[in-house]
Amino acid sequence: MADIQKIVVIDDHPLLRKGLQQLIDICPDLEMVGEASNGLDGLEIIGELKPDLILLDLNMPNMNGLETLIKIKKMDPDIRVIMLTVSDEEQDVVDALRNGADGYLLKDMDPEELLLKFREVAKGKLVLSSCIIDCLGRALRKQANVSELTNREREILIHIHDGESNKVIARKLGITEATVKVHVKHLLKKLNLKTRVEAAVWVANNNIH
The missing domain is CATH 3.40.50.2300 (Response regulator)
Structure with a gap:
């Protein structure tokens, strides 16, 4: 139960x-x-x-x-x-x-x-x-630009959209949790976003795959 x-x-x-x-x-x-x-x-x-x-x-x-x-x-x-x-x-x-x-x-x-x-x-x-x-x-479309992301950052962005934690992402991608944290920090900065929540919504609204 x-x-x-x-x-x-x-x-x-x-x-x-x-x-x-x-x-x-x-x-x-x-x-x-x-x-x-x-x-x-x-x-x-x-x-x-x-x-x-x-x-x-x-x-x-x-x-x-x-x-x-x-x-x-x-x-x-x-x-x-x-x-x-x-x-x-x-x-x-x-x-x-x-x-x-x-x-x-x-x-x-x-x-x-x-x-x-x-x-x-x-x-x-x-x-x-x-x-x-x-x-x-x-609101987010006004400020974010996916073209600045690396392939790995795009990959992690999709995992964030799926609601996965850094620990889960690290396990699936075969990298350390610390590395995931660095990538998340960089991709948020590049997209001019402040939180994972904003990133998840941005992915949903921009049809990123």
Whole structure:
């Protein structure tokens, strides 16, 4: 039996939190262990409960979602965080992903699709609403140029798109993990990207093979 993924929801709308609780309750592999109406309370709950996944609203009073995200990732970089919001603004998407978000989903998604995305991010995948992929793709297309990459960097870029860690990439390519890290650093710099998440989305939007 798969491990149960513990979830904390941070959102200032009580009806949304209740709806997510009811949605998650129908899934035996997911458990909502805590909720908070603001970032400060959310950070405290995260410290106590050590969840696997955070569902985080972007627009909240006092401490917004982006500020909360940054603090969560400083607290524990391995905690998976999905921004669950109504905003499809390009800058909001880019800022969230550049600060460590593992997904960016819109609140108007179908419940079944939301559950699918929750499970995917728990497995280490990047999850995005379809319209967000288009939005982010436009932003990244303005700045990235694949022609500057070496063949090895292109190869590693595709593995990043597949959601593979440096350790897995190193094993598949028969090189050291340290070498992979160097290649990743170089390819991000050449593409003017800051994170692996951006690189993965860029590959998807530019049909790189």
